[in-house]
Amino acid sequence: MVYTFQMLNIGRTRSQSRSNRSLPLGGMDYVDPKRKSSVGKILVAAALLAVFLLMMIKHSPTSSTSTHFSRREPGVTHVLVTGGAGYIGSHAALRLLKDSYRVTIVDNLSRGNLGAVRVLQGLFPEAGRLQFIYADLGDAKAVNKIFSENAFDAVMHFAAVAYVGESTLQPLRYYHNITSNTLVVLEAMAAHGVKTLIYSSTCATYGEPKKMPIVEETTQVPINPYGKAKKMAEDMILDFSKTTDMAVMILRYFNVIGSDPEGRLGEAPRPELREHGRISGACFDAARGIIPGLKVRGTDYNTTDGTCIRDYIDVTDLVDAHVKALQKAEPHKVGIYNVGTGKGRSVKEFVEACKKATGVEIKVEYLARRPGDYAEVYSDPTKIWLELNWTARYTDLQESLKMAWRWQKTHRNGYGPPGAIPS
Template identity: 80%
Template sequence: MDYMETKRRSNLTKKIVLAAALSALLIFMIKRSPSTYVSTKFSEHEEGVTHVLVTGGAGYIGSHAVLRLLKDKYRVTIVDNLSRGNMGAVKILQENFPEAGRLQFIYADLGDAASVNKIFSENAFDAVMHFAAVAYVGESTAEPLRYYHNITSNTLIIVKAMAAHGVKTLIYSSTCATYGEPKTMPIVENTTQLPINPYGKAKKMAEDIIIDYSKTSNMAVMILRYFNVIGSDPDGRLGEAPRPELREQGRISGACFDAARGIIPGLKVRGTDYGTKDGTCVRDYIDVTDLIDAHVKALAHAKPGKVGIYNVGTGKGSSVKEFVEACKKATGVNIKVDYLDRRAGDYAEVYSDPSKIFNELNWKAKYTNLQESLAVAWRWQKAHINGYEN
């Protein structure tokens, strides 16, 4: 009996020592774990540091915003479901800003209210830049319900989460498509909003939700209505890489580059009978670097209880034919052009009056030469034949 008791006690002692050793090792590993350290950084407010949630931060415009925010010493959380964004862009951002507590990526769908609420409960956000949205006019006319759900409903979920968790600043990514086809140009911020396609209508509804809620709260709101975005990061880190199946829906710049690279046989220009100087649509093309600068200035000027609404454009319009000629010169390729019938939901002429944003935020577009902006984007395209995959 004495022998068996001694043996049992010896085994128990060994187990206790082993358990203690494992516990000590586990505690050591947890303390040394970067993810735990980063999690603490993101879950607590820190004096002098602004933590910005960037929805759609893996997308074309959103990733450029994240890059600028990180350069300006903000703390950033990206939330993206990668339906239109690209994990390759996130990896570039992570490689350029590897310090703990600077950047985190969360894979989530903004349409899932429970997931969104969990993200807000686990992170200490100071502001939200809401970019995430499907954003093709033609696609919106073919799939209107998808657009109302993705843009309008998802924005409602974001605003409700902000309200529930006391996040007081919202910079909202809107669009000139909310104006529709005004009778007079240029467009000013109080131009009547009469959108003519589901994309513009869904964005206007989202704006209305934000503005109506702001009247009952102390939220600081900035709504930026974009015109047509082009260009890419001048240092060549980020660019535009839409999924192949979206090429038909994408921006004209992407189509020009695809034609120049021989991915598609030529460029399709839809509509040559508009009442414009050469019959093609006229648009206000804004460089993405300028656009993101407007966001940073908007964030800096956001005030509790105030709503700022601003057009973000150059103040001048260029026709599609002029755009194509600039793209030919930027790429050095004589792109084949096919002229087709109008596309449903398009409008003839849209360009901005950016006076208000200059007067109130001291913002003005700097990169206004079409050919130069396209040349910068073209360099990225040539260096990334397969998008972010290479």
């Protein structure tokens, strides 16, 4: 196997507070931030990481291989995928690689999984196809170094913390990680002449509109720090685009579910984030007995059954929208698109679909509302269909959950057991 592995800025940055640093061993961050580690455990972890890095260096290519990424080649589009070790980013990287793009993944592994990168490296081992750089986007010097050493044609910017509930508890972290880090990326793009940006945004920027479905012209009034930070990032991008010849695509997507249909990638969130994570992850954890049951927050919303209504978009459809956006991006133009199915499903409907997909009678506990949530959100995807020729194909909720459940059953420890070094 031939691949490039670089490490930049291993120390703490703005988006990695002292309380939540962990060593990414075996592609899975698992350290509980509330648990104090002894000096002995730290030394053991450091030793394991050192051994792992030596293994990576042993497999690293020669400098001539690295030049594939530092020069432009006719017919080859080199895409920087920030957050490419994460759930959505890794699926996007897989699609880009399948479509013969050259891919550089930059991730600090605070939410991503190195195991996902290893899967991609195994699928695309050829020189000049894929490289992974460990770095934090909050470090402007590290980001500038990455841009100076690589000839990027476009950036797909996924990297972000992305839990609504967590954002209400740690708002400053969200503004740093989403808004400030996007500014760093924009500055690096400007300094190094990278002209195409595909920005991963969210329906959370709309807040709780009075009228459904949501169209791109719907007024953006976000009601939680996650949505506010994303909107600020959008505003920066739009303001900057007015002064340049950049090609910009902003994709506001709805609730992401599913996994790679061929079972190569899936969602493996950090265990300590289960309380904040996606409902699909909680459903699967309950079905596997990792948690005693599913907690549904909020049953008194003004909806048909009292639970929240969401638009669930399959991750395969979502990354297809990103690739189509990249193909259609044009200088001096900005495209803003909702990415959803156009159909709202209640949380109770989702839970019933999950029970059928897993074959498990999941125990459900109904609790009070979660701070920052909104009652009803679903999209009108007409614009992206008309302009990018994109429409959701994986619209059977139960089938999408079945695909994700297959991956969960065969990857009970995510991409590897905690602490294990990938062979």
